[in-house]
Amino acid sequence: MKTELTEIQKKILDYLIDQKISKGIPPTLAEIASHFGYKNRATVQQHLQAIEKKGYIKKNPKLSRAIEITVEDKFFIPRPVLGEVAAGNPLTIYPDAIDTIELPTIARMPKDSFLLKVKGDSLKDAYIFSGDIVIVNPNLEPKNGQIVVAILDDAAVVKRFYKKKNEIELVSENPEYKPIVIDKKYPSFKIVGIVVGVYRSMSKKAV
Amino acid sequence: MKTELTEIQKKILDYLIDQKISKGIPPTLAEIASHFGYKNRATVQQHLQAIEKKGYIKKNPKLSRAIEITVEDKFFIPRPVLGEVAAGNPLTIYPDAIDTIELPTIARMPKDSFLLKVKGDSLKDAYIFSGDIVIVNPNLEPKNGQIVVAILDDAAVVKRFYKKKNEIELVSENPEYKPIVIDKKYPSFKIVGIVVGVYRSMSKKAV
DNA sequence: AAGTTTACCATACAAATGTATGGTATTTAG
DNA sequence: CTAAATACCATACATTTGTATGGTAAACTT
Numbered sequence: 393m394k395t396e397l398t399e400i401q402k403k404i405l406d407y408l409i410d411q412k413i414s415k416g417i418p419p420t421l422a423e424i425a426s427h428f429g430y431k432n433r434a435t436v437q438q439h440l441q442a443i444e445k446k447g448y449i450k451k452n453p454k455l456s457r458a459i460e461i462t463v464e465d466k467f468f469i470p471r472p473v474l475g476e477v478a479a480g481n482p483l484t485i486y487p488d489a490i491d492t493i494e495l496p497t498i499a500r501m502p503k504d505s506f507l508l509k510v511k512g513d514s515l516k517d518a519y520i521f522s523g524d525i526v527i528v529n530p531n532l533e534p535k536n537g538q539i540v541v542a543i544l545d546d547a548a549v550v551k552r553f554y555k556k557k558n559e560i561e562l563v564s565e566n567p568e569y570k571p572i573v574i575d576k577k578y579p580s581f582k583i584v585g586i587v588v589g590v591y592r593s594m595s596k597k598a599v
Numbered sequence: 600m601k602t603e604l605t606e607i608q609k610k611i612l613d614y615l616i617d618q619k620i621s622k623g624i625p626p627t628l629a630e631i632a633s634h635f636g637y638k639n640r641a642t643v644q645q646h647l648q649a650i651e652k653k654g655y656i657k658k659n660p661k662l663s664r665a666i667e668i669t670v671e672d673k674f675f676i677p678r679p680v681l682g683e684v685a686a687g688n689p690l691t692i693y694p695d696a697i698d699t700i701e702l703p704t705i706a707r708m709p710k711d712s713f714l715l716k717v718k719g720d721s722l723k724d725a726y727i728f729s730g731d732i733v734i735v736n737p738n739l740e741p742k743n744g745q746i747v748v749a750i751l752d753d754a755a756v757v758k759r760f761y762k763k764k765n766e767i768e769l770v771s772e773n774p775e776y777k778p779i780v781i782d783k784k785y786p787s788f789k790i791v792g793i794v795v796g797v798y799r800s801m802s803k804k805a806v
Numbered sequence: 807a808a809g810t811t812t813a814c815c816a817t818a819c820a821a822a823t824g825t826a827t828g829g830t831a832t833t834t835a836g
Numbered sequence: 837c838t839a840a841a842t843a844c845c846a847t848a849c850a851t852t853t854g855t856a857t858g859g860t861a862a863a864c865t866t
Contacts, residue, residue: 417624456663
């Protein structure tokens with residue numbers, strides 16, 4: 393029953409998905425109409441009916457915002473990964489998203505936190521591997537022993553954090569890499585955030 | 600400004616969060632009222648006002664379902680972990696939740712999927728370790744090479760799945776453990792679901 | 807040329823929704 | 837004891853929302 397969508401229908405479906413990611417809730421007919429410049433909701437209504445007929449969404453009648461997205465392959469939603477971060481030697485951070493990963497379900501990012509893809513194996517004894525996605529929270533104070541993301545001379549690293557008297561030590565879990573020691577006042581050093589979780593998608597294929 | 604919530608207010612906030620996770624959208628006043636057995640929406644309305652006053656939510660006036668959860672420390676949402684699952688030798692599965700973990704909202708799970716805590720190290724070469732939380736989707740067909748959760752004689756295991764002619768082979772990544780071979784018709788064997796993701800919380804303290 | 811699909815508009819309406827106001831009973835704080 | 841906070845109820849009302857119906861115009865079948 394799944395026919396192709398027309399261009400406009402595709403745009404509306406994209407908008408539905410986009411809203412569910414960014415706002416957390418699907419829009420109302422009025423909001424869709426306003427976004428696309430339609431002067432009344434009936435137009436949207438008819439588009440939604442067409443999209444539903446083609447099997448991409450399911451509407452719960454009478455209830456507001458009750459648009460369910462039923463497309464199987466939209467189950468996983470691409471989210472931008474802001475950059476790669478080196479667990480071993482520093483890597484340059486990318487200005488924009490370099491990649492997207494498929495995070496399960498239509499989910500909202502925790503406020504203010506972001507994702508980084510780890511490259512390198514220096515944290516392998518902390519069970520973080522190349523390709524893993526770390527969830528970074530920039531609003532927490534790092535404590536000794538926690539794993540942090542830091543910027544050092546325009547490159548980003550993921551290391552375990554230790555605060556000393558006048559300096560900060562960033563150590564790798566992997567003994568092959570030596571600790572980085574930075575003076576606290578070193579200008580081009582900044583803690584980006586602490587790693588609050590590690591996520592790895594297994595959906596595509598086996599490792 | 601963040602005063603303590605009363606018991607009932609806490610329950611309502613929990614319900615809001617829960618609905619946002621499971622249904623994807625916040626409930627309407629009527630839905631909340633019906634869930635708690637209130638005979639009219641005004642009661643809910645007053646509770647929401649109280650919760651908003653205490654700074655836990657933010658309401659967008661006039662709009663339906665426009666309840667935003669603003670609690671910073673609700674960054675992580677408690678989710679029940681349904682049981683432990685053995686990566687090495689089979690472990691008994693628990694009927695009810697054995698634990699809750701704080702799952703970041705980004706790693707939110709596809710509908711119907713659930714969490715299991717891995718115990719044992721037989722999958723350590725697939726980078727899954729004891730204590731990790733696996734996200735299990737019961738609605739996907741397992742393909743060869745994927746990591747699945749299976750029930751075998753009332754115990755659950757996490758293994759890599761291989762389908763043969765008349766039997767199914769469940770292999771560990773760790774060479775110390777031997778593959779389990781099951782006849783396809785073996786009665787007390789069932790694939791529970793496939794592992795779509797692995798999550799590990801790093802927030803509490805360093806490993 | 808006639809019919810179908812697509813893409814809009816306008817109007818109308820019932821139900822859902824949020825909100826305002828006032829009331830009662832119980833508990834808690836001063 | 838009095839006042840305030842809490843936890844409900846009832847009623848009322850303006851919007852919002854979803855939906856039904858009918859109409860116009862362009863594009864594309866057949």
